[in-house]
Amino acid sequence: MDEYDGAADVGDADPAVLAARLDGADPLSPLADRYHVPEDVVYMDGNSLGPASDDALASLDRVVDEWRDLLIAGWTDADPPWFTVGERLGDALAPLVGADPSEVAVGNSITVNIHTLVGTFLDELLAGKGPEREGVAVTGGEWPTAEDGGAVPAVLVNELDFPSDHYAIRAQLRGRGIDPDEKLRVVPSRDGRTIDPRDIEAALERHDDIGIVWMPTALYRSGQLFDVERITEAAHEAGAYVGFDAAHSVGAVPHDFDEAGVDFATWCTYKYLNAGPGSIGALYVAERHHGLTPALAGWWGHEKATQFEMNMTYTPAASAGAWQIGTPPLFAAAPLEGSIELLRDAGIDRLRAKSLALTDFLIALVDERLPEVSVGTPREHAARGGHVALEHSDAEQLSAALRDRGVIVDFRPPNVVRVCPAAPYTSFADVLEVVDEVEAILDGGAHEEYATSEGGVT
Numbered sequence: 001m002d003e004y005d006g007a008a009d010v011g012d013a014d015p016a017v018l019a020a021r022l023d024g025a026d027p028l029s030p031l032a033d034r035y036h037v038p039e040d041v042v043y044m045d046g047n048s049l050g051p052a053s054d055d056a057l058a059s060l061d062r063v064v065d066e067w068r069d070l071l072i073a074g075w076t077d078a079d080p081p082w083f084t085v086g087e088r089l090g091d092a093l094a095p096l097v098g099a100d101p102s103e104v105a106v107g108n109s110i111t112v113n114i115h116t117l118v119g120t121f122l123d124e125l126l127a128g129k130g131p132e133r134e135g136v137a138v139t140g141g142e143w144p145t146a147e148d149g150g151a152v153p154a155v156l157v158n159e160l161d162f163p164s165d166h167y168a169i170r171a172q173l174r175g176r177g178i179d180p181d182e183k184l185r186v187v188p189s190r191d192g193r194t195i196d197p198r199d200i201e202a203a204l205e206r207h208d209d210i211g212i213v214w215m216p217t218a219l220y221r222s223g224q225l226f227d228v229e230r231i232t233e234a235a236h237e238a239g240a241y242v243g244f245d246a247a248h249s250v251g252a253v254p255h256d257f258d259e260a261g262v263d264f265a266t267w268c269t270y271k272y273l274n275a276g277p278g279s280i281g282a283l284y285v286a287e288r289h290h291g292l293t294p295a296l297a298g299w300w301g302h303e304k305a306t307q308f309e310m311n312m313t314y315t316p317a318a319s320a321g322a323w324q325i326g327t328p329p330l331f332a333a334a335p336l337e338g339s340i341e342l343l344r345d346a347g348i349d350r351l352r353a354k355s356l357a358l359t360d361f362l363i364a365l366v367d368e369r370l371p372e373v374s375v376g377t378p379r380e381h382a383a384r385g386g387h388v389a390l391e392h393s394d395a396e397q398l399s400a401a402l403r404d405r406g407v408i409v410d411f412r413p414p415n416v417v418r419v420c421p422a423a424p425y426t427s428f429a430d431v432l433e434v435v436d437e438v439e440a441i442l443d444g445g446a447h448e449e450y451a452t453s454e455g456g457v458t
C-alpha cells in the first residue's frame with residue numbers, strides 16, 4: 001500500500017527521518033494505544049506471545065463477571081452463551097483464513113488438534129477412503145486398504161517443522177500399528193533455513209504411499225512462508241490429503257484455505273492473534289469432510305442440539321465444531337473475542353502490508369548496518385512471514401543482551417535471533433531502535449558477557 005512506500009530505501013535517507021515519515025503516514029499507528037506494552041520495552045516477540053489489548057481484556061473481564069453473576073447459567077444465559085463459544089469464535093476467525101464459518105472452530109491446542117486431525121484422516125485412508133490417486137490402482141476413487149495389498153499410508157512432513165508436530169504425528173502412526181521410522185517421510189532442507197517446494201513435489205513423485213501432506217504455513221525459525229496453494233495442488237494430484245500448521249501466519253498473513261482446497265489446518269491464538277498465554281487453539285476442516293468421526297472424539301464435538309441428551313452413541317456435529325473434545329476453557333477463549341475484533345477493524349490486508357513494510361525496513365537496515373549478521377528469512381514478499389530471523393554465531397548471547405536492554409526478542413538454536421515487528425502495535429521507529437541496539441551491542445562486545453545455556457530457550 002502506498003503509505004508504506006520506500007520502507008526498504010534506507011540507503012537514500014536518514015533512517016530516523018524515514019522511520020518518522022513512515023510512522024506519520026501509517027493508518028494503523030493509533031492501534032498501538034490499545035495494546036499494553038510497557039513504556040521502556042520494545043516488544044519484538046509477538047510471534048511467541050502477543051501482548052494484551054484493551055479489547056481482549058474487556059472480553060475476558062466480561063466472562064469473569066458472567067461467572068461471578070450467573071454461575072452455571074452462564075452456559076446458556078450469558079450474552080452470548082458460553083455453550084457455543086467454540087463455534088462462535090470459529091465464525092469470527094473464518095474470514096482470516098478464507099473459510100466458511102462452519103469450517104472453523106476453536107478448541108484444544110495445536111498439538112491436540114494435530115493428534116485428532118491427522119488421526120482422523122489416517123483412519124479415512126486406512127478404511128480405504130481418500131483423494132483419488134493418479135497412477136495408483138484405486139477402485140471407485142478409493143484407496144485399496146492394506147489388507148487388499150494397498151499401501152500403508154505415510155505422512156509427509158519436513159525437517160524444519162516445529163518438533164511437537166512430529167511427536168504428535170509419530171504417536172498417531174504408532175497408535176495404528178504403523179512404524180513412524182518408515183512412514184513419517186521427512187522433506188530435507190537444502191540450506192538449513194528453508195524448504196524448497198520442489199522438494200515436497202519430488203517426494204510426492206518418489207513415494208506412492210503418501211496419504212497426508214502436513215506442512216507449516218510458515219516456518220517457526222526462519223519465518224519462510226509456504227505456498228499453500230501450490231502444496232495443496234501437488235498433494236491432491238498425488239492423491240494425498242493436505243493439512244497445515246498455521247501457527248506462524250494466521251493474524252499476520254491473509255489465507256484462503258477454501259480457494260486453495262486445503263483439507264484441514266490448525267493454529268494457535270496466542271501469537272499473532274494476541275489472545276494470551278495458553279489461549280485456546282483453532283482448527284479448520286473443509287466442508288466436504290464434515291460428518292467424519294474425529295479420531296479423538298469427545299462430548300463437546302457432539303451435535304449441539306442433542307449433546308445434553310447424554311446418549312452413549314456419539315453423533316458428530318456437522319461442522320468443524322466436531323473436532324472439539326472437552327469443555328472449552330472459557331478464560332482461555334474469552335480474550336480472543338476482543339482481540340479478533342481489533343484485528344478485523346484494522347483489516348488483514350492492511351496488517352499484512354504494514355508487516356511487509358516493517359520487515360522490509362528491518363532487513364534493509366540489517367544489510368546496511370550489520371555486516372556480521374545475516375538474514376535467514378526469504379527476501380521475496382511471497383515467501384516471508386511475519387518475523388525476521390537474524391543469524392549470528394553468538395545469537396543466544398545477543399538475544400540475552402537485547403532483552404536486558406528492553407528489546408524483547410527470542411533465540412532459537414543454533415544461531416537465530418527472531419525479531420517480530422508485529423503490525424498492530426509496532427512502529428518503524430521501534431524497528432530502528434532494535435537495529436541501533438544490536439549494532440551497539442556487537443560493536444561494544446556487550447553480548448560476550450553473557451553465557452550460553454546449551455540449547456535452552458532464553
Ligand SMILES: Cc1ncc(COP(=O)(O)O)c(C=O)c1O
Pocket residue numbers: 109110111112162164165216220245247248268281
Ligand atoms: C509452529 C508451531 N506448531 C506447534 C506449536 C505447539 O503449539 P501448542 O503448544 O499450542 O500445542 C507451536 C508452539 O509455539 C508452534 O510454534
